[in-house]
Amino acid sequence: MNYQIAIIGIFLLFALLEAKQGKLLKKSAEVSDDGKVELIGTLVLFVITQPLVLFSAGALMLLIVPQYQGALNQGALGNSSILLHIALLLIFDDMMQYWWHRLSHSTRFLYNLHRAHHNGKYMSVRIIYRNNVFYYLLMPSLWFSGALIYLGLGWTYAFYLVVKLSVITGAHAEWKWDRFLYQTPFLNKLAWIVERTISTPSTHSAHHGLKADDGITNYKGNYGNLLFFWDVLFGTAKITRRYPAQYGIEGMFYANWVEQLVWPLYKTPRKPKTVTNTAVKSETNSSISENAKDILISEPVTNKPDATI
Numbered sequence: 136m137n138y139q140i141a142i143i144g145i146f147l148l149f150a151l152l153e154a155k156q157g158k159l160l161k162k163s164a165e166v167s168d169d170g171k172v173e174l175i176g177t178l179v180l181f182v183i184t185q186p187l188v189l190f191s192a193g194a195l196m197l198l199i200v201p202q203y204q205g206a207l208n209q210g211a212l213g214n215s216s217i218l219l220h221i222a223l224l225l226i227f228d229d230m231m232q233y234w235w236h237r238l239s240h241s242t243r244f245l246y247n248l249h250r251a252h253h254n255g256k257y258m259s260v261r262i263i264y265r266n267n268v269f270y271y272l273l274m275p276s277l278w279f280s281g282a283l284i285y286l287g288l289g290w291t292y293a294f295y296l297v298v299k300l301s302v303i304t305g306a307h308a309e310w311k312w313d314r315f316l317y318q319t320p321f322l323n324k325l326a327w328i329v330e331r332t333i334s335t336p337s338t339h340s341a342h343h344g345l346k347a348d349d350g351i352t353n354y355k356g357n358y359g360n361l362l363f364f365w366d367v368l369f370g371t372a373k374i375t376r377r378y379p380a381q382y383g384i385e386g387m388f389y390a391n392w393v394e395q396l397v398w399p400l401y402k403t404p405r406k407p408k409t410v411t412n413t414a415v416k417s418e419t420n421s422s423i424s425e426n427a428k429d430i431l432i433s434e435p436v437t438n439k440p441d442a443t444i
């Protein structure tokens with residue numbers, strides 16, 4: 136089976152489950168920009184960015200190390216274990232993406248590329264690939280994946296990608312597949328292993344939570360994509376087996392759909408002068424959430440033309 140068909144099939148399965156509950160196309164907290172960011176962001180990733188990065192990484196490798204093309208499937212390394220191939224992908228793709236994601240919550244520039252992902256005030260299959268175009272274009276893990284494919288991991292990568300995107304889809308979906316693990320006593324031990332191994336709706340929802348003080352939200356953690364184990368290993372895991380009541384980011388300046396997708400090429404017009412005083416005042420009054428204080432924002436918080444943001 137073609138791996139792209141498998142990926143689309145799994146996405147559609149979760150999308151249909153969401154639609155069945157009437158929660159796919161009309162979210163209660165949705166604003167008009169959301170659909171545009173999600174549709175364009177997802178299409179650009181799969182039609183342009185991902186093929187472009189994988190191809191460019193391969194072309195670079197061919198230029199630098201032409202003798203290693205397909206090396207992991209030939210010569211002395213021809214019999215290298217599939218487990219080694221999977222380990223390489225987990226480290227150079229999934230672990231690198233963990234660090235990229237973590238860095239994106241710590242630096243101003245990268246956060247501006249990642250904010251689109253958190254701008255949606257809901258969990259859904261729609262937000263999985265919702266990011267600024269440059270977030271994926273610059274993502275080291277995608278470049279490493281291209282290099283590994285060049286070295287001969289093409290088919291392993293296809294299999295790995297199906298598994299990885301299934302987990303990520305499940306972690307973002309409105310349908311919380313992990314709930315039955317927590318509610319069934321004899322599955323509790325299995326739940327303990329699963330939630331420390333892969334991203335689940337509960338742990339990833341916590342990363343999208345709106346209120347830093349709700350006891351569930353872990354905005355500065357739970358960064359894992361396929362493996363949640365990286366969060367456990369690097370000390371950023373928070374497991375509650377619950378789901379936040381609200382999602383999104385508090386206290387952020389407004390950015391329209393174009394800015395969310397292509398910043399820094401475009402910035403939403405703002406009024407800096409009157410705005411700065413308000414922002415300073417509101418920060419002094421501690422009205423900005425812990426989430427917003429932790430993330431480094433590029434503009435003062437205020438001047439929101441859309442009341443729902």
Ligand SMILES: [Zn+2]
Pocket residue numbers: 236240249252253342
């Ligand atoms: Zn994030």
Ligand SMILES: [Zn+2]
Pocket residue numbers: 252263307339343
């Ligand atoms: Zn997410």
